[in-house]
Amino acid sequence: MADRFASPFEIETPDGAEGWQSLYSYSAVFSEERRDYEDGGFWFHDGVHWSEALTPWDAGVFEVAIASLGQYNTRHYLVPPAYGVDFRLLNGYVFLSPVPAPEADIEGRVPHFIERAGFYFANWDRLYDDWLVKVRSLVQQMSELDFSPLPEMEDMDVITSGAGRGSGDRLLSTYHRLLDSVVTLWQHHFEFLNLGYAAYLDFFGFCKAAFPSIPDLAIAKMVAGVDVDLFKPDDHLKSLARLAVSSGVDERFDGGSPEDVWAKLATDEPGQAWIAEWDKAAEPWFNFSTGSGFYHSDKIWIQNVEVPLGYITDYIVKVREGVDLNRPVAALHKERDRVVSEYRELLDSDEDREVFDAKLGLSRTVFPYVENHNFYVEHWAHSVIWRKMRELGGVLKGAGFLVEVDDVFMFRRSELTDVLFDLYAGWAVGAPSRGPAYWPKEIERRHAVHEALKGWSAPPALGVPPEVVTEPFTVMLWGITSDSVSAWLSSGDGAEDGVLSGFAASPGLVEGPARVISSADQIGEIQDGEILVAPLTAPSWAPVFGKIKATVTDVGGMMSHAAIVCREYGLPAVTGTAFGTKTITTGQMLRVDGNTGKVTILD
Amino acid sequence: MTECPSAIAFGALASEFHAQVGGKCASLGVMSQAGLPVPPGFAVTTRVFTDARAAADTMSQIKDLLADLDSSDNVALARAASRTRDLIRSWELPEEHERVIREMYADLCTLCGVDDVPVAVRSSATSEDSPDASFAGEHDTYLWVCGIEEVLEKIRACWASLYTDRAIVYRHEMGYDHADVDMAVAVQKMVRPRTAGVAFTLDPSNGDRSGICIDAAWGFGEGVVSGDVTPDNFLVDKVMWSINRRIISPKTHAHLLTDGAPGTHPTVERIELPEDQVLAPSLNDEEVLAIARLARTAEKHYGFAQDIEWAVDDDLPPGSDIVLLQARPETVWSKKRHTVSAKTDLVSSIVDTLVNPLYSRKGAQTA
Numbered sequence: 001m002a003d004r005f006a007s008p009f010e011i012e013t014p015d016g017a018e019g020w021q022s023l024y025s026y027s028a029v030f031s032e033e034r035r036d037y038e039d040g041g042f043w044f045h046d047g048v049h050w051s052e053a054l055t056p057w058d059a060g061v062f063e064v065a066i067a068s069l070g071q072y073n074t075r076h077y078l079v080p081p082a083y084g085v086d087f088r089l090l091n092g093y094v095f096l097s098p099v100p101a102p103e104a105d106i107e108g109r110v111p112h113f114i115e116r117a118g119f120y121f122a123n124w125d126r127l128y129d130d131w132l133v134k135v136r137s138l139v140q141q142m143s144e145l146d147f148s149p150l151p152e153m154e155d156m157d158v159i160t161s162g163a164g165r166g167s168g169d170r171l172l173s174t175y176h177r178l179l180d181s182v183v184t185l186w187q188h189h190f191e192f193l194n195l196g197y198a199a200y201l202d203f204f205g206f207c208k209a210a211f212p213s214i215p216d217l218a219i220a221k222m223v224a225g226v227d228v229d230l231f232k233p234d235d236h237l238k239s240l241a242r243l244a245v246s247s248g249v250d251e252r253f254d255g256g257s258p259e260d261v262w263a264k265l266a267t268d269e270p271g272q273a274w275i276a277e278w279d280k281a282a283e284p285w286f287n288f289s290t291g292s293g294f295y296h297s298d299k300i301w302i303q304n305v306e307v308p309l310g311y312i313t314d315y316i317v318k319v320r321e322g323v324d325l326n327r328p329v330a331a332l333h334k335e336r337d338r339v340v341s342e343y344r345e346l347l348d349s350d351e352d353r354e355v356f357d358a359k360l361g362l363s364r365t366v367f368p369y370v371e372n373h374n375f376y377v378e379h380w381a382h383s384v385i386w387r388k389m390r391e392l393g394g395v396l397k398g399a400g401f402l403v404e405v406d407d408v409f410m411f412r413r414s415e416l417t418d419v420l421f422d423l424y425a426g427w428a429v430g431a432p433s434r435g436p437a438y439w440p441k442e443i444e445r446r447h448a449v450h451e452a453l454k455g456w457s458a459p460p461a462l463g464v465p466p467e468v469v470t471e472p473f474t475v476m477l478w479g480i481t482s483d484s485v486s487a488w489l490s491s492g493d494g495a496e497d498g499v500l501s502g503f504a505a506s507p508g509l510v511e512g513p514a515r516v517i518s519s520a521d522q523i524g525e526i527q528d529g530e531i532l533v534a535p536l537t538a539p540s541w542a543p544v545f546g547k548i549k550a551t552v553t554d555v556g557g558m559m560s561h562a563a564i565v566c567r568e569y570g571l572p573a574v575t576g577t578a579f580g581t582k583t584i585t586t587g588q589m590l591r592v593d594g595n596t597g598k599v600t601i602l603d
Numbered sequence: 604m605t606e607c608p609s610a611i612a613f614g615a616l617a618s619e620f621h622a623q624v625g626g627k628c629a630s631l632g633v634m635s636q637a638g639l640p641v642p643p644g645f646a647v648t649t650r651v652f653t654d655a656r657a658a659a660d661t662m663s664q665i666k667d668l669l670a671d672l673d674s675s676d677n678v679a680l681a682r683a684a685s686r687t688r689d690l691i692r693s694w695e696l697p698e699e700h701e702r703v704i705r706e707m708y709a710d711l712c713t714l715c716g717v718d719d720v721p722v723a724v725r726s727s728a729t730s731e732d733s734p735d736a737s738f739a740g741e742h743d744t745y746l747w748v749c750g751i752e753e754v755l756e757k758i759r760a761c762w763a764s765l766y767t768d769r770a771i772v773y774r775h776e777m778g779y780d781h782a783d784v785d786m787a788v789a790v791q792k793m794v795r796p797r798t799a800g801v802a803f804t805l806d807p808s809n810g811d812r813s814g815i816c817i818d819a820a821w822g823f824g825e826g827v828v829s830g831d832v833t834p835d836n837f838l839v840d841k842v843m844w845s846i847n848r849r850i851i852s853p854k855t856h857a858h859l860l861t862d863g864a865p866g867t868h869p870t871v872e873r874i875e876l877p878e879d880q881v882l883a884p885s886l887n888d889e890e891v892l893a894i895a896r897l898a899r900t901a902e903k904h905y906g907f908a909q910d911i912e913w914a915v916d917d918d919l920p921p922g923s924d925i926v927l928l929q930a931r932p933e934t935v936w937s938k939k940r941h942t943v944s945a946k947t948d949l950v951s952s953i954v955d956t957l958v959n960p961l962y963s964r965k966g967a968q969t970a
Contacts, residue, residue, distance in 0.1 A: 069858055079957060080935065080954055080957055080958050081957055081958050081960075082957070106958060110954055110958075113950075113954060114950050114951065114954065116923065117953065118950045121949065121950060198953050198957060199949075199953060201953075201956050201957070201960075202949070202952055202953045202956040205956045205960075206943060206952075209943045210813075210943045211811050211812065211813035211814075212806070212809050212811050213806060213809075213810075213811050213813065213814045213838055213840065213847050214813055214840065215840055215843055215845055215847060217845075218840065218843045221843075280636070312863070338842075339842055339843070340842075342842040343813060343842055346812040346813055346841075346842075347812075347943075348812070348940050348942055349942050351942065352943050355943070358949055359949065359952070360951055366863070436690055468960075475960075504845075507843065536824055562656060595845040595846060595847075596846075596847075596849075
């Protein structure tokens with residue numbers, strides 16, 4: 001077994017991607033100046049959130065997100081043993097490195113952590129209520145950002161109101177406000193998450209000490225909520241399917257395009273009533289990404305109505321067959337209570353039971369945030385961000401800077417400030433901007449580089465693995481443990497004997513044919529009774545869980561969003577196999593054991 | 604009150620008839636009813652005994668034989684006892700009772716899919732003074748009884764064993780009236796295990812109370828108990844019902860039933876196994892879980908950790924082929940207190956969790 005992974009400095013550039021570094025921030029790539037530090041560290045590929053090569057602007061959001069994560073550990077709560085998680089882009093792919101606090105600082109950080117984290121734990125519910133208000137109002141503000149084209153002539157009221165500023169100023173500052181909003185959003189995102197994980201880990205540790213063999217899954221089950229916001233979009237689809245059948249408009253869902261279906265619905269009162277219900281559900285719940293929410297290219301339901309409409313059409317068939325689509329909420333509650341009371345009963349003393357109750361109580365207090373924030377930030381707020389950027393893309397396309405609206409994501413975050421100034425200056429002076437002659441060619445080059453990067457596949461890790469992986473978020477969220485690191489080291493070529501190992505993320509044992517998909521766009525290919533093999537799954541894939549038998553992912557841990565959803569839908573799942581999509585081909589028979597985390601290729 | 608039947612299957616033995624089946628059958632009935640499947644069989648109730656006794660009308664003779672007996676006169680005692688037993692073995696079974704017993708045995712053969720299925724026929728004595736009017740080994744047990752005629756004969760032999768020398772002396776010393784003691788009989792299938800072993804309702808390696816630890820090997824459980832076979836080992840979580848550990852061992856030998864010479868009972872011998880059985884799992888997952896659930900049921904029924912012996916009986920239909928042979932309280936870990944060391948101040952405990960992560964600890968702390 002190798003004792004280290006490849007150095008980031010040994011990784012070759014894929015053909016056709018020469019000069020890829022220019023697509024990203026100068027500080028986000030590995031470089032000679034920091035070589036000693038970078039080459040001595042451990043870097044793992046985060047495919048949970050960023051499974052594909054990023055475009056320049058999306059990469060900017062990634063940098064903001066991970067920097068915010070670190071800030072709360074390092075500067076806000078002073079998590080004693082952990083600083084943040086360092087981040088780099090290599091061939092356009094995300095690599096992360098947990099930074100431990102210096103041994104000498106740990107003790108001094110403890111009293112601060114107790115005081116600061118203690119305040120949050122003691123006031124959690126109130127602070128979380130405030131958080132919901134903050135995030136909703138931030139989304140509202142972002143929705144109101146105005147990226148309209150620069151006018152030929154300023155309106156008269158700019159004159160009569162004595163405003164003393166014009167549309168160019170508005171355009172430049174609106175972009176800055178959007179950038180600031182992205183930072184603020186991610187500041188909010190990590191206000192609770194790190195503490196939530198810490199509280200959960202504490203309960204987790206207690207359970208493991210009490211019951212050394214307790215499955216991780218059992219601990220998750222005791223804490224997990226049943227009425228989670230992440231399931232609301234799917235619940236609304238089901239309600240809409242039921243309404244279509246009960247009001248007799250279900251025949252109009254015939255697989256036609258959204259425009260055709262809507263036109264048929266608009267012809268009478270029951271159809272209009274259905275559209276009204278759709279509109280009510282759509283804001284905010286259909287601001288739901290088909291991916292992790294971190295890519296502008298992920299489809300968002302509200303903008304790709306064919307996606308939720310397809311799900312509704314499938315559900316209508318089930319409603320007609322008399323299938324009960326309701327999630328068995330009462331049964332899930334009952335099962336959760338059973339698991340809790342049985343483990344509790346197995347403890348040896350009343351003191352232990354008291355501690356168990358307190359830790360479980362805190363975990364359940366923090367967990368709704370852990371489960372729900374994802375909808376508000378990654379799905380809802382991000383869909384507004386991508387939408388606003390496309391409005392800006394429209395302005396730039398209109399001014400000849402871009403060929404396609406989506407080309408706006410080929411600019412780096414900060415570069416776009418200069419681009420907009422070029423546009424503004426040309427408009428202000430009444431002379432040609434440089435951009436229309438300069439950018440289309442450059443963006444074409446970047447597209448080609450990005451395409452070449454997309455064809456590369458990132459190794460699971462780089463650099464020198466730590467003795468033992470201890471950073472709690474690395475373990476909880478990314479599922480990186482000492483075990484998975486040694487598995488990667490010993491099986492660089494993937495499966496030995498057709499057996500893959502990962503996390504036992506959701507229980508059950510099934511066999512069936514594999515369906516390997518590499519992106520959400522292929523969801524339509526999935527057939528009944530297949531085993532889904534994907535880089536990762538997204539919460540919005542929930543409706544396909546009614547078709548498939550099991551899920552296998554390359555990335556993710558026990559608490560990855562995919563793991564939470566699979567457990568909810570009672571679907572066996574093995575996450576974090578690292579090589580699943582590279583080893584398995586569509587049509588192969590698989591045995592997926594969600595109890596042990598083993599996936600066996602049977603032929 | 605329903606009239607007491609001639610014979611009652613263990614699985615249907617309601618408590619109202621416990622008085623008519625004796626202590627041994629009653630406890631088999633209780634286990635069955637509690638969801639702890641014992642090898643199948645039935646109790647021949649004391650009604651059969653008392654009706655046969657009344658019909659034969661030999662009690663006055665027996666009384667005379669045993670009257671004024673000097674229990675220290677071994678020779679006289681043995682002679683009287685032996686004549687008494689001869690009398691009882693000659694009792695006729697009332698027709699209705701015999702019909703029911705024949706039917707019950709035939710049903711047992713059908714259930715097992717074996718003609719003349721081998722059974723154990725055991726005495727199960729009862730009396731008003733003492734519900735279990737016997738001491739261990741006081742009355743007879745007959746193993747490998749095959750065919751209804753032999754079963755009927757051994758039932759009478761069990762009745763007759765009320766009058767062994769020791770039983771007569773025992774009642775004499777306790778001041779019990781011989782006529783007050785009745786005899787029920789248990790007719791129970793001999794187990795022919797495909798696989799057998801033990802199960803603990805905790806993990807013996809660390810005392811983890813959430814685990815059920817199963818050792819299993821081919822054939823009879825003797826090899827597992829004595830340790831001359833390396834068993835397969837399974838660990839099942841008793842809340843989630845997941846199999847958290849599977850160790851398939853090379854099981855080179857097994858204790859298997861071997862036919863003796865004609866006219867003798869089969870015996871259990873340690874035999875070398877063919878290649879294809881050595882590394883094959885001796886239980887499939889469904890069986891592992893069924894045994895674990897059985898062990899958990901026993902633990903809940905008795906209220907503390909159990910050490911049980913079980914077998915998968917080859918003669919019984921899949922799904923109901925696992926039987927419990929023995930259940931004892933576990934004695935090693937049950938005496939230890941396993942307290943999780945933890946601070947009650949939540950935030951300090953979180954600090955501890957963060958600074959000393961679980962993943963860097965070696966094993967869990969056990970007190």
